[in-house]
Amino acid sequence: MTVEQVRVALSKQQAYALADAVMEEDALALTASAHEDEETGTWYFEASCEGEPDLEAFQELSRRVLGAAVEFEVESIDPSIDWVSRSLEGLAPVRAGGFFVYGSHEIDPPPYGLTPVMIDAAQAFGTGHHETTTGCLEAIDITLKRKRPRYLLDVGTGTGVLAIAIAKRLKSPVIASDIDPIAVETTRNNAATNGVSKLIVPLLATGLDHRTIAGNAPYDLIVANILAGPLSQLAPAIGRVAGRGATIVLSGILEHQAARVTNAYHLQGITLRRKLQRRDWTTLMLEKL
Template sequence: MPVDQLSVSLTKDQAYALVDAVSERDDLALTASAHEDEATGEWVFEATCDSPPDIDGFNALAQEVLGGTIDFAVETIDPEVNWVQKSLEGLPPVVAGGFYVYGSHSTEPVPAGMTAMRIDAAQAFGTGHHETTTGCLEAIDRLLKRSRPVRMLDVGTGTGVLAIALAKRTRRLVIASDIDPVSVSTTRQNAADNGVGQLVVAVEAEGLNNATIQQNGPYDLIVANILAGPLQALAPAVGRAASRGATIILSGILEHQARGVINAYARQGMVLTQKLQRKEWTTLMLEMR
């Protein structure tokens, strides 16, 4: 099947914001990524799509996320090349909260004392490089320094990086859910590759509507790294799934959206305890009272 690549130069923040938005859709792209062009220093957004790509759909999303249409360059690419892997293979390892996230292409030794996770490029969101993911990893590290949750849920798991981080640190079972079946299979594979395949149970679910999720609750830790709108919609379900005293870690939130998310969860009995800022992205730590 012919495959096309869309690309455009943006600021780093714009490129990552567009990657996030495209990753929330299952109809626009096979994969989306952002990287810095070593020759020019410019940040580039790239998306690999079935040919022909939905340019109108991309422009509508750019209008919503960035406030304007974009002049995308379109190039037909060789379908025999693994463009998912190629688009992400140059990413350096990430260090956040004592976690070390790397791809199999990395040749650097894992620093002593770090919790290492190998997360290879796949058709699912979450290699650990985005500020929302690093914010969650730091929040998890802060929590685990003072408590050891027993029942844990990762909503919108993507590649499973947060569920794997929790499983490796706690050696306890983690339920990981995603609406995307590709993300579910990717999480299972990544968990197995990182030696926690028996500890990460990945399930396909819309929100928290899944028998496995319900049977393993209530949870004393719920993590959700998605987007502000879906997070607000999930607040009642998270409130029902959380035990008293539970910690809820939320990310995928722009700073100007934080108040709306905090208010939505406050209405369910959850109060803000900490807020981590990474550029324009915010990670919230809340407690169920």
């Protein structure tokens, strides 16, 4: 597979806005992100595309989102290198909400009293380092301290980090779905590594469109760490499978998008109970009335 990278220097707010907009577009890019160059302090928007990128579509989107077209740079990415894994190798372990997420390179044993989750870098989102993942882990910890949900669903599971964390803490089955077959396989492998293969049910599904998800509803705890656009679109489906009193943890939401997502769920009889803020990212804790 030939992969091309689209890149442009923007303000921090612009880079995040464009990355979010690109990820809401079908098939425009494989991934999109905003990041800061640590040496120069310059913020960049970057997107990886399979094959030649549709620059006209990128420019049209930038006009709509930013109010002006921008000059994108395009360069080829060496397909023999797993840039996702390489960029994440050697990351320090993360403590979040009583969970300890670490890689296999970590020499020291997990600290006593924390729930250990071993996740190596992979071609799926979720090593525990991003503010959206740590926010979810903290929200899960808050939830499990006050109740013990039995029917559990992780939508857009990525590496399976959230599903595995819940399964290890509760010793209960968790359905873990994703639209990406690589993520499903990664979750299956990570579940085996963490000794919870029998508790994790990896599913390839678009949103909640799977008979196993429907057949095991209603759920007491639903987590979804995706993006604001897809989360808003999933509100009716999540509302249908959430049981009365269910906790719903949502992340992948920039601060300025939180009200839009909250309103989408309010229309489904789901109310906001708490917000966790981590830099520019918001994790919502909601309850089905």
